[in-house]
Amino acid sequence: AQSVTQLDSQVPVFEEAPVELRCNYSSSVSVYLFWYVQYPNQGLQLLLKYLSGSTLVKGINGFEAEFNKSQTSFHLRKPSVHISDTAEYFCAVRDGGSYIPTFGRGTSLIVHP
Amino acid sequence: EADIYQTPRYLVIGTGKKITLECSQTMGHDKMYWYQQDPGMELHLIHYSYGVNSTEKGDLSSESTVSRIRTEHFPLTLESARPSHTSQYLCASTRRGRDEKLFFGSGTQLSVL
Numbered sequence: 001a002q003s004v005t006q007l008d009s010q011v012p013v014f015e016e017a018p019v020e021l022r023c024n025y026s027s028s029v030s031v032y033l034f035w036y037v038q039y040p041n042q043g044l045q046l047l048l049k050y051l052s053g054s055t056l057v058k059g060i061n062g063f064e065a066e067f068n069k070s071q072t073s074f075h076l077r078k079p080s081v082h083i084s085d086t087a088e089y090f091c092a093v094r095d096g097g098s099y100i101p102t103f104g105r106g107t108s109l110i111v112h113p
Numbered sequence: 114e115a116d117i118y119q120t121p122r123y124l125v126i127g128t129g130k131k132i133t134l135e136c137s138q139t140m141g142h143d144k145m146y147w148y149q150q151d152p153g154m155e156l157h158l159i160h161y162s163y164g165v166n167s168t169e170k171g172d173l174s175s176e177s178t179v180s181r182i183r184t185e186h187f188p189l190t191l192e193s194a195r196p197s198h199t200s201q202y203l204c205a206s207t208r209r210g211r212d213e214k215l216f217f218g219s220g221t222q223l224s225v226l
Contacts (some may be wrong), residue, residue: 104155
């Protein structure tokens with residue numbers, strides 16, 4: 001079964017600074033990779049996804065992620081964060097043969113003014 | 114964008130009560146899921162359905178049950194609630210296709226006293 005590791009439970013950062021949220025998954029032949037964001041008192045919504053093709057994926061709100069097959073990683077980045085980016089971020093992986101995604105524990109991004 | 118609704122948003126009940134958490138979607142999605150979310154933990158899949166009259170248990174053992182009599186409706190029932198059931202319950206749905214994103218409801222925060 002697939003497993004997802006989000007190494008940082010909490011990432012504090014100052015506004016306008018760059019940020020990287022890390023995600024590693026267990027190896028598989030083919031995977032679909034997702035990042036979801038959860039704002040306070042809301043459900044999760046998709047930030048971006050990798051299905052195939054270019055390893056650099058751009059999503060909403062200026063976020064991007066890079067798929068690294070050799071390191072089985074899918075780290076999320078933003079060059080300059082805003083206060084409104086404060087939220088919980090979840091990495092999810094779905095095997096090519098399954099309809100069911102596996103989620104990580106989430107990383108709480110806290111942006112300070 | 115999400116047309117998936119969960120009620121109630123918050124629920125506080127006593128031990129031993131029977132409860133039903135409602136989830137409805139208006140997108141015609143075949144696949145629906147129930148996840149349990151606790152702070153700092155992975156989202157755990159407790160039930161899923163691939164269509165009407167199809168229900169399966171997820172990877173996390175749960176004393177709850179679900180039904181799928183109509184495509185748009187996927188309620189979750191606890192026959193006798195206990196304090197260990199205190200958690201956030203998230204409902205999600207998706208279209209056909211393994212690369213499709215999940216649409217999440219806003220969740221039900223359940224507290225059992």
